[in-house]
Amino acid sequence: MSKDIKIKKGLNINLVGAAEHTTSKAVLSNIYAYNLEDFHGITPKMMLKEGEEIKAGEPLFYNKSNEAMKFVSPVSGELVEIFRGARRRILTLKILADKEQEFLVNKKVDLEKADGEELRELLLESGCWPFIKQRPYDRVANPDVVPKSIFISGVATAPLAADVEYVLSGKENELQAAITALSKMTPGKVHISVKDKANSVFSNVEGAVLHKVSGPHPAGLVGTQINKIDPINKGETVWTVAPQDLIIIGEFLLTGKFNAERTIALAGSAVKTPKYYTTKIGTEISTFLYASGVNLKKFRLINGDVLTGSRVKPDGYLGFYNSTVTAIPEGDDYEFFGWNKPVFNKISPTRALTFSWMQPNKKYDLDTNTNGEHRAFVVTGQYEKVFPLDIYPLQLLKACMVKDIDEMEQLGLYEVAPEDFSLTEFICISKQPHQQIIREGLDLLYEEIG
Structure with missing residues (x-):
């Protein structure tokens, strides 16, 4: 039975430079x-x-x-x-x-007759397994552990993220093949979240439960959906798969070829013509960045979205899990009395000298300036306003910082990944690295218990 998810806590970060719904083929990388x-x-x-x-x-x-x-x-x-x-x-x-690509062709599998163990071995051998990640610990799934359920988020609410429906259009056969295979590897259900009040490429998929999601970011994060649909308790495991990775898995199951092709969104206010490009995992970013053009001398290139991505140079390479590349202005300047004057051109969850709450649909041209320095945690109550999970974010962060394993377990660390704290990091007036803190906490928990 489907369960609709309506998120009220959160914050939409509307930025200038969303990718237009046009797709070009990127230049082949050397x-x-x-x-x-x-x-x-x-x-x-x-x-x-x-x-x-x-x-x-x-x-x-x-x-x-x-x-x-x-x-x-x-x-x-x-x-x-x-x-x-x-x-x-x-x-x-x-x-x-090579100039002419040569593929290793694996045996095809009869999806109707194959069982979960056979499919598990095939995905491990084929190189498709790394696309399957697990909670807890947010790492490549352990194939020896059977998950209680599998989650796929078909909703992208992160700033300038690739439109899931657009990039998956026309790939229904591959999606169905991947979901059929995944459904045989869990005794539970495959949960797929889609936008509320919109037709979806997942609408006619068999073997999965569809959930309609509405609300601000982080409604589209798979961690939010797990928390609302099937929360993780100690000793339980859930698998997650990104939508575009389903295409690679499905195409392999149908053809026997590992095709690393991916449609990525090149976005951000530093890009002249933001759009989509068809390329391959691991390609040089410069092969499509300069095709769209850059309109700033000083900009920051991000492998991923602006909240969870990592900094990369134009001669860097597209990440294994990334479907977005973002270019925004470099914020290496300082505002005179920026802390003590009304702010009209920035996003803030507070109403103290800020006015973004009056124009919720306005798009902003933000740079990388953190607008402050690293300092001790200040208890403001702001994290809870943008954090929809049934978890105390500040207390969990502090438990991770002091390496209190008992507290980390009781406060719900098994259920989260670093990306779930990207929004609290964005609004943090103390400029604490929330995602890094959570990652270090997860690693400690894995070493001691996992």
Whole structure:
């Protein structure tokens, strides 16, 4: 039975520079790269050496703690660099792509006859498994643990995020194949959230429960939907999959090929013509950034959305899980008496000398200025106004900072991921790194209990 979700607590951050609903094909990149930081908690063991040839979909490395979990190349070509850091830890893998792409073709599977165990082994071998993440701990799912349910968010409420319905249009067959496979790997249900009062590409999907979601950000975050539909208790596991990753999984199940193609939204006020580009995971961002043009000399490029993404240079590479690249002005200047004058051009959840609450639909051209310095936590009660989960955000953050495991468990750390605290970090007058604090807390909990 579906359960509609209406979120009242939250904050929509309306920014200038949303991607227009037009799609172009990005220039083919010479080099494709994987940043191993995208696979949090994974210790890679290489299956190839520098200089060796590889096909698209052929394994590059496997997970040291689970050798069945393979990570495959997005393109065919030559592995030209294995960049290592301290203690020879692998940080980046770079592949020089062939002009003509060659795919590793795996066996096709009969989705109607295949059982969950067979599909699990196939996804692990094919390189599709890393698209499945788990709560708790927000990392690549442990294939040895059966989830009580699986969640997919078909709603994007983050600032300038890619329109889910637009990028999935015409991919109904791939979506159905992926959802059919996922439904066989859980005794529970596959939950899909869609926009309220709108037709969706998921409307006719079989094997899943649809939930209509309405309200401000973070209504579109999968953590919010889990909290409202099927909360996680200690000892339970839930899997999550991003909408575009379903396409890659579904296409693999239908064709036997790992196609790392992705439609990304290039957005932000620093971009001349924000739009969508069809490209591949790991591509050089410059291959589509300069095609749209940049209208500022000083701008910050973000691999992801402005709340949860990471800083990257134009010659950097598209992240494994990212479907948005954002460019906004660099905020390296200071306002004279900025703390003591009325503010009309910024977003704020308070009404103290700010007026954004009077124009909820106004779009803002914000830069990266934090408008303050790092300082001790100040109890203001503002976090609770934008945090819709049934969790005390300030208390949980403090429990993580002091590494109180009992408090972290009791306050609901099993249920959250760093992205769930992106909005509280945005409005934090103390400029505390909420997402980093939660990540460190999750890692500690995993080391001690997981």
